[in-house]
Amino acid sequence: MTVMEQRGAYRPSPPPAWQPRMDPAPLLPDAEPYRVLGTEAAAKADPDLLRRLYTQLVRGRRYNTQATALTKQGRLAVYPSSTGQEACEVAAALALEERDWLFPSYRDTLAVVARGVDPVEALTLLRGDWHNGYDPRTHRVAPLSTPLATQLPHAVGLAHAARLKGDDVVALALVGDGGTSEGDFHEALNFAAVWQAPVVFLVQNNGFAISVPLAKQTAAPSLAHKAVGYGMPGRLVDGNDAAAVHEVLADAVRHARAGGGPTLVEAVTYRIDAHTNADDATRYRGDAEVEAWRAHDPIELLEAELTARGLLDHAAIEAARQDAEEMAADLRDRMNRDPELDPMALFDHVYAETTAQLREQRALLRAELEAEQEQHGEPEGGVR
Amino acid sequence: MTTVAVKPATMAQALTRALRDAMAADPAVHVMGEDVGALGGVFRVTDGLTKEFGEDRCTDTPLAEAGILGTAVGMAMYGLRPVVEMQFDAFAYPAFEQLISHVSRMRNRTRGRMPLPITVRVPYGGGIGGVEHHSDSSEAYYLATPGLHVVTPATVADAYGLLRQAIASDDPVVFLEPKRLYWSKDTWNPEHPTDVEPIGRAVVRRPGRSATLITYGPSLPVCLEAAEAAQAEGWDLEVVDLRSLVPFDDETVCAAVRRTGRAVVVHESTGFGGPGGEIAARITERCFHHLEAPVLRVAGFDIPYPPPMLERHHLPGVDRILDAVARLQWEAEG
Numbered sequence: 169m170t171v172m173e174q175r176g177a178y179r180p181s182p183p184p185a186w187q188p189r190m191d192p193a194p195l196l197p198d199a200e201p202y203r204v205l206g207t208e209a210a211a212k213a214d215p216d217l218l219r220r221l222y223t224q225l226v227r228g229r230r231y232n233t234q235a236t237a238l239t240k241q242g243r244l245a246v247y248p249s250s251t252g253q254e255a256c257e258v259a260a261a262l263a264l265e266e267r268d269w270l271f272p273s274y275r276d277t278l279a280v281v282a283r284g285v286d287p288v289e290a291l292t293l294l295r296g297d298w299h300n301g302y303d304p305r306t307h308r309v310a311p312l313s314t315p316l317a318t319q320l321p322h323a324v325g326l327a328h329a330a331r332l333k334g335d336d337v338v339a340l341a342l343v344g345d346g347g348t349s350e351g352d353f354h355e356a357l358n359f360a361a362v363w364q365a366p367v368v369f370l371v372q373n374n375g376f377a378i379s380v381p382l383a384k385q386t387a388a389p390s391l392a393h394k395a396v397g398y399g400m401p402g403r404l405v406d407g408n409d410a411a412a413v414h415e416v417l418a419d420a421v422r423h424a425r426a427g428g429g430p431t432l433v434e435a436v437t438y439r440i441d442a443h444t445n446a447d448d449a450t451r452y453r454g455d456a457e458v459e460a461w462r463a464h465d466p467i468e469l470l471e472a473e474l475t476a477r478g479l480l481d482h483a484a485i486e487a488a489r490q491d492a493e494e495m496a497a498d499l500r501d502r503m504n505r506d507p508e509l510d511p512m513a514l515f516d517h518v519y520a521e522t523t524a525q526l527r528e529q530r531a532l533l534r535a536e537l538e539a540e541q542e543q544h545g546e547p548e549g550g551v552r
Numbered sequence: 553m554t555t556v557a558v559k560p561a562t563m564a565q566a567l568t569r570a571l572r573d574a575m576a577a578d579p580a581v582h583v584m585g586e587d588v589g590a591l592g593g594v595f596r597v598t599d600g601l602t603k604e605f606g607e608d609r610c611t612d613t614p615l616a617e618a619g620i621l622g623t624a625v626g627m628a629m630y631g632l633r634p635v636v637e638m639q640f641d642a643f644a645y646p647a648f649e650q651l652i653s654h655v656s657r658m659r660n661r662t663r664g665r666m667p668l669p670i671t672v673r674v675p676y677g678g679g680i681g682g683v684e685h686h687s688d689s690s691e692a693y694y695l696a697t698p699g700l701h702v703v704t705p706a707t708v709a710d711a712y713g714l715l716r717q718a719i720a721s722d723d724p725v726v727f728l729e730p731k732r733l734y735w736s737k738d739t740w741n742p743e744h745p746t747d748v749e750p751i752g753r754a755v756v757r758r759p760g761r762s763a764t765l766i767t768y769g770p771s772l773p774v775c776l777e778a779a780e781a782a783q784a785e786g787w788d789l790e791v792v793d794l795r796s797l798v799p800f801d802d803e804t805v806c807a808a809v810r811r812t813g814r815a816v817v818v819h820e821s822t823g824f825g826g827p828g829g830e831i832a833a834r835i836t837e838r839c840f841h842h843l844e845a846p847v848l849r850v851a852g853f854d855i856p857y858p859p860p861m862l863e864r865h866h867l868p869g870v871d872r873i874l875d876a877v878a879r880l881q882w883e884a885e886g
Contacts, residue, residue, distance in 0.1 A: 299661040310629070311661055315653045321619050322654070325626020325634075332582075332608055333630070351646070355619030362614055517664040518699055520722040523752070523799035 197392035197404040204411035221410040228254035228278040230492035245296040248275040252440035255410035255466035263417035271310045271323040271341040297507040317347040320356030327367040346377025361398040366424035374439035379452040395432035407437030408466040563711045564734040570715035583610040585637030617647035628668040641676040642685035656699030677770040679732035681860040689821035702797040704728035706772035708738035713748030730770035754801035760790030763814035768794040778873040813844040814880040823851035845880045
């Protein structure tokens with residue numbers, strides 16, 4: 169007898185009961201960004217850590233102004249300044265242990281430098297003498313990623329691999345607010361949560377993706393709220409409060425290291441400078457907004473806290489500035505030297521073993537360079 | 553190369569065996585992709601691997617090709633050798649940004665400090681009655697990207713040998729598996745299963761004197777069949793199996809063309825912008841004075857891959873190859 173034939177007698181069973189997989193409440197971010205400076209929580213912060221953050225912030229700001237100046241002098245093809253966002257950059261580097269990995273985007277040079285990479289090597293991509301200047305394995309820093317959010321799945325994969333090998337290594341991946349719209353952001357967070365990979369995502373929400381404001385980027389209540397949909401905690405923090413960013417990131421790193429899985433942190437901050445020197449920020453935002461954020465400057469916030477608590481005096485402030493000036497002078501000197509380029513290196517490292525096709529093309533370039541040398545009678549960057 | 557034909561196997565079985573042997577030989581080898589675990593892959597190529605090596609070594613991932621390849625990049629950065637499955641040719645397209653922006657360039661970008669030994673398995677090509685997005689021949693996209701090796705087996709022995717080589721390679725390899733040959737049986741020698749030519753070498757599968765057919769992957773059996781049929785018309789055709797599109801074996805191809813003076817390139821991929829144009833140009837540049845006729849191409853039409861009930865009209869078949877061979881009598885037409 170078919171179902172149709174037994175009409176009347178037929179009582180379909182109810183569908184199996186639906187159960188939510190977990191309570192979403194603990195994953196939700198707080199309504200307000202977490203703050204430490206100027207609150208009671210500041211008393212619990214480690215003074216040594218705060219002083220280290222301060223020194224690095226001052227250095228970072230100076231690095232930003234120096235690199236911007238080098239752009240104007242034509243020494244850098246482009247520099248995406250992180251002025252105003254230094255707290256996120258510095259806290260990112262200081263929240264990690266040496267064995268951990270950092271996955272930066274193109275704006276995160278400061279985090280890379282704070283991790284110990286040579287300031288000149290960190291600028292190689294932006295100077296244009298090569299795509300990446302440093303050995304990623306030495307400092308456990310991935311190359312600066314130019315495509316948006318594509319470095320996030322790399323961080324997940326590395327963290328996953330480390331856990332499979334039994335190493336308690338954490339990966340911290342940096343991305344901007346614009347990057348959260350990319351498909352790779354979604355795929356990375358989803359993989360991380362499914363695999364419970366020891367990875368922390370830090371979104372530096374600086375208000376704009378080049379010219380597009382956050383309101384046109386997302387309709388989510390906050391970027392931190394996106395975490396809930398993946399099944400990981402979302403945390404909201406004042407991105408200009410170095411102590412708060414460090415605390416939240418350090419917590420997330422500890423949580424990941426202990427096997428607790430990934431965390432998404434949104435740091436609310438602001439990009440004081442234009443996107444790059446090629447951008448005209450006056451076209452898409454007003455002075456009043458920029459000035460309001462200048463008044464919430466990450467260095468001044470920390471300086472005020474440290475000074476009020478007697479942890480920083482005039483001499484210490486001067487010392488931090490002096491240290492930053494020395495770094496800037498050294499950077500300036502070394503960046504003002506023309507890099508030595510070997511055109512023949514173009515054919516190195518395309519493959520582990522070069523191909524017959526590349527050998528032919530290499531010979532062609534060598535012949536061109538030799539002809540050039542003969543014509544001008546001067547050596548042109550060492551022909552191998 | 554002398555292989556003692558010991559037992560018959562399908563290409564799919566040889567690929568499974570290659571994955572299993574590679575995983576057993578090196579704990580760094582990890583297989584990952586959609587459905588590769590309990591199901592054993594939609595073509596069963598990963599059958600039994602999760603059972604034998606555990607979910608950590610053969611992992612069912614979320615359904616996300618960019619995520620599969622993107623996480624594989626990070627795993628390779630930490631010293632693993634991921635082998636990812638893209639399930640079907642057109643399903644690989646979401647992963648193209650990872651492939652082109654990162655996988656192909658990481659060695660070069662880091663000046664050799666960070667090689668990425670990733671194998672990307674892509675079942676490709678038509679002839680199996682697949683619906684839209686299940687039959688593309690996407691090799692032209694891959695071979696236009698420096699930094700990738702592009703390899704495609706046409707025999708059971710090559711399926712095993714080339715896959716083992718691809719996994720052992722310190723460079724990323726796009727490993728194109730001709731779907732329509734998955735179930736083709738062949739004899740091979742499990743005693744010396746890796747005993748094949750290395751990646752980057754083409755192989756003459758059939759010697760001949762009148763003209764050279766240059767092909768790879770799914771079109772090799774069609775070319776061999778055409779060569780047999782051509783005998784009746786007095787043509788003694790040579791058949792070259794490229795096996796590897798990148799690196800390209802100019803030496804073997806040019807030697808063959810110089811011997812015969814005539815060449816036809818055969819593949820399923822579109823003719824316009826397809827690999828055949830590149831191959832014909834390379835032959836012309838290197839062997840012009842040896843050529844008795846223009847290098848011809850027999851390729852798929854320049855159309856989106858057709859619906860399954862019409863695909864036989866699109867795919868290069870024996871008759872279309874024989875027609876091209878007939879056109880190689882250039883002088884008569886001149």
